[in-house]
Amino acid sequence: MRSYIKIGLCLLATFVVNSALAQVVTKQQAALERAKTDSLTKVNYRETLQSLGIKLPVLPSMADDPNRPKNSIPVNNGSGYTDAHGQSLHRSLWGTWVNYDEDKANDYTLPDPLILKNGKPVTNAKMWWQQRRPEIVNDYETEVFGRVPKNTPKVTFEVSDIDKAALDGSAIKKTITGQIDNSAYPTAKPQINLVLYLPAKATGPVPLMVIASSNTKGNNETIKLLISNGWAIAYFDTNAVQADNGAGLSEGIIGLVNHGKLRGPEDWGVLRAWSWGLSRALDYFETDKAINPKQIGIEGHSRWGKTALLAGAMDPRWAIVFASCSGSGGASLEKRNFGENLDLIAAESEYHWMAPNFIKYGGNWKAFPVDAHEMMALIAPRPLFITGGTQDIWADPLGEFKACVAATPVYILLGKTGITTKELPAPDVALLNGDLAFREHAGGHTDSLDWPTFVDFAKKCFK
Numbered sequence: 001m002r003s004y005i006k007i008g009l010c011l012l013a014t015f016v017v018n019s020a021l022a023q024v025v026t027k028q029q030a031a032l033e034r035a036k037t038d039s040l041t042k043v044n045y046r047e048t049l050q051s052l053g054i055k056l057p058v059l060p061s062m063a064d065d066p067n068r069p070k071n072s073i074p075v076n077n078g079s080g081y082t083d084a085h086g087q088s089l090h091r092s093l094w095g096t097w098v099n100y101d102e103d104k105a106n107d108y109t110l111p112d113p114l115i116l117k118n119g120k121p122v123t124n125a126k127m128w129w130q131q132r133r134p135e136i137v138n139d140y141e142t143e144v145f146g147r148v149p150k151n152t153p154k155v156t157f158e159v160s161d162i163d164k165a166a167l168d169g170s171a172i173k174k175t176i177t178g179q180i181d182n183s184a185y186p187t188a189k190p191q192i193n194l195v196l197y198l199p200a201k202a203t204g205p206v207p208l209m210v211i212a213s214s215n216t217k218g219n220n221e222t223i224k225l226l227i228s229n230g231w232a233i234a235y236f237d238t239n240a241v242q243a244d245n246g247a248g249l250s251e252g253i254i255g256l257v258n259h260g261k262l263r264g265p266e267d268w269g270v271l272r273a274w275s276w277g278l279s280r281a282l283d284y285f286e287t288d289k290a291i292n293p294k295q296i297g298i299e300g301h302s303r304w305g306k307t308a309l310l311a312g313a314m315d316p317r318w319a320i321v322f323a324s325c326s327g328s329g330g331a332s333l334e335k336r337n338f339g340e341n342l343d344l345i346a347a348e349s350e351y352h353w354m355a356p357n358f359i360k361y362g363g364n365w366k367a368f369p370v371d372a373h374e375m376m377a378l379i380a381p382r383p384l385f386i387t388g389g390t391q392d393i394w395a396d397p398l399g400e401f402k403a404c405v406a407a408t409p410v411y412i413l414l415g416k417t418g419i420t421t422k423e424l425p426a427p428d429v430a431l432l433n434g435d436l437a438f439r440e441h442a443g444g445h446t447d448s449l450d451w452p453t454f455v456d457f458a459k460k461c462f463k
Contacts, residue, residue, distance in 0.1 A: 036247070037245050037247040038247075039247075040246070041245055041246035041348060041349075041352075042348065044246040044249055044250075044262070044352075045246055045348045045351060047262055048262065048356050049359065051356070052265060052356055052357075052359060052360060054359060054360060054362075056093050056094070057095060057363070059091070059093075059095050062080065062081065062091055065091065065095070067095060068081065068091075068097060069081075069083065069089055069097055069099070069101075071083050072089050083100060085100075087100055087393070087394075090344060092341070092344055092347060092362065093343065093346075093362065094343050094362045095363065096337070098340075098344075099339075099341075100339065102398075104337065105336050105337050105338040105399075106336065107337075108335035108336055108337075109335070109366075110335065111371060113132070113373060113374045113377045113406075113407070113409065114132065114409055114410065116131055116135065122413070128410070128413060128414065133378065136370060136374050136377065136378060137313075137314075137378065139370045140370060140375070140378075141266070141355075142266050142355070142357060143355070143357050143358065143361075143368075143369055143370070144354060145272040145354060145355055146263075146266055146269050146354070146355030146356075146357075147266055147267070147268060147272075147355075148268055148272060148276050149258075149268070151184075152253070152276065153181040153182065153183075154181045155178045155180050155192060155280045156178065157176060157177070157178045157179075158176070158179070159174050159176050160176070160177055161173075161174070161175040162174050162175075164200070166197060167197070167223065167224065169200060170200055170224075170227055170228075171197045171198060171199060171200055171223070171227050172197070172198040172199075172200050173195065173196070173197050173198075174194075174196040174198070175194075175195055175216075176192075176193075176194040176196060176284065177191060177192065177193060177194070178193075178194070178277075178280060178284065180192065180241075180253065182256050184256065184259070185255065185256045185259045187255070187260060188252060188255040188256035188260070190240065190241050190242065190251075190256060191240050191241070192236070192237075192277055192280055192281055193237040194216065194234055194235065194237075194284075195216040195217075195218065195234065196208075196285075197218075197223050197226075197227060197232060197233050197234070199230055199231070199232065202230065202290065205289065205290060205292040206230055206231055206232050206290065206292060206295075207230075207231050207232070207292055207295035207297070207458070207462060208231065208234060208285060208291045208295070208296045209226060209231060209232070209296075209297045209298070209299055209322070209458075210233075210234045210235075210236055210278065210281060210282070210297070210298050211233065211235050211236065211300070211304075212236050212238055212278060212299070212300040212304040212307045212308055212311070213236065213237065213238065213301075214237065214238060214239050214244070214304075215235070215237050215239070216236070217235070218233070218235045221448065225452065225455065226451075229455055229459075232290070234281070234285070236277070238304065238307065241277035242254055242270050243270075244303070244352075245352060246348070246352040248352075249263060252273065253273050253276065254268060263355075263356050265356050266355055267355060267356065268355065269351075269353050269354040269355050270352050270353050271306055271307050271310050271329070272310065272314075272355075274304075274311075275310045275311035275314060278315075279311065279315045282315065282317055282318070294319060295320075296319055297318060297319055297320035297321065297322065297458065298311050298312055298321055298322070299322040299324070299447070299454075300322075300324065300326070301324040301326075301446070301447040302326065302327070302395075302445065303329075303353070305324045305325055305326030305330050305331070305447075306326045306327070306329045308322065308323045308326075309323045309326060309330055309376070310375070312378075312379045312382070313375050314378075316382070318382070319382060319383075319462075320382060320385070320458055320461060321383070321384045322387075322450075323384075323385070323387070324387045324446075324447035324450060325387065325388055325445050325446070325447065326386075326395065326400070327395030327396060328341055328342060328344070328395075328396070329345050329350075329354070330372065330375075330395075330400075331372050331376070331399075331403055332395060332399035332400045333372050333373070333399045333403050333406075334365065334370075334371050334372060335366070336396070336399045336402070337365075338398070338399055339393055339394045339395060339399075340394050342361060342362065343362050343363060343365075346358055346361065346362035371403070371406075372400070372403040373402075373404070373405075373406035373407040374407070376403060376407035377410035377411075380410045380411045380414050380416065380435075380436070381411060381414040381435060383436075383457070383458070383461040385438075385439075385450075385453075385454050385458075386400050386401075386403075386437070386438050387400075387440070387441065387447065387450040387454075388439075389441050389442075389443050389444050389445060389449075390440060390441070390443065391442075391443055391444040392443075392444050394445070397440045398424055400438070401419075401425075401438055401440070404419045404436055404438045405419050407436060408420075408436060411434065411435060411436050417435060417436075418434050418435070419431055419434065419436055419438060420433065420434065425439075425440065427441065427442040428440075428442050430453045430456075430457075432453070432456065432460065435461065437457050
């Protein structure tokens, strides 16, 4: 018996050692992959700057920078500074420091969404649709997110798995794959991955919310909430369409269409590529008889909140849009210097989200031709729900609210109601009376706290 115990202990010890070694190897491999991605990203960013003729300014050390905020505190590891509340004080490549002081945040003038570029006011809906809206779209396509190429490939969808007893029988789960034709450039292998949950007891076509995310696992509580309210919910894996880094620009759908070459000034960025993929998913969902094709909405949180806004602005088939904690490049005002800012998105870690032309506005915010309220205006008159968090000041919830206020005149012009107050509502108090809605939840960087309120808003809009 003792010999068997010894053998068992030896096997167990061997298993533990092998498992630990495997974890170490996995971590090492992940670190090597990150290092490779970072290196390729640096190369692509440098080449992009050169192609645009952009030379970054030479800055003093952070310690000697006269513009460094007076309340800055050095981080122990020497990586930078924070303020007294522990908020990171990043300095951009153009020398702009992140600001959390409201008194220093409002030195800006917003473009008027209801003034044509020739100076004439937009006085009716026809002028908006035929003149002003196309101007704003063109600015976004040339200067911000880039254009979708005309030669995008065909996508063929297939359902690979159906679970008719998901969520204890309350839902039908479908796994769906969209095969993107990569014959023009086989090195790139993007595809569309979707997981769809339908309420099992539905007696007719139901509304659907499509969630942009980094995978298709989803949030069980959110799935249960929508299913219990008679809605379908689908998760869309953005990374399968296009990697979320500069190194991946020679691959994915961007690399496929561009044959791996460096992007031109107006070529699409990652957010535009994701929104293109979401539109292809919408193509498929419109063919599913279990779904009401007129009641399909889009939601995203953080960088995917930016994506949801862009998708809704550029594809009018999205019937409702929910953008959570989307910050700069999303719902917060670009010209307002608070938290995440334009300079940081134009820098090495996030430039891939945008068209190369976007980078030229680094350190030159006043020349930026559009702002977040105009992105919201492109969604009008469709229902739009914007959220932030009291503890998520990086995403600037006050700037998001101000953008909602500035977008309201377009909703009014198109016969809808926007935000009817200029005072930021108290935490957890939702402004749901119009087709443009806002809520700042008490809490941090999350969308889970706002889903129940969104369901109430959407039910009101869809009757």
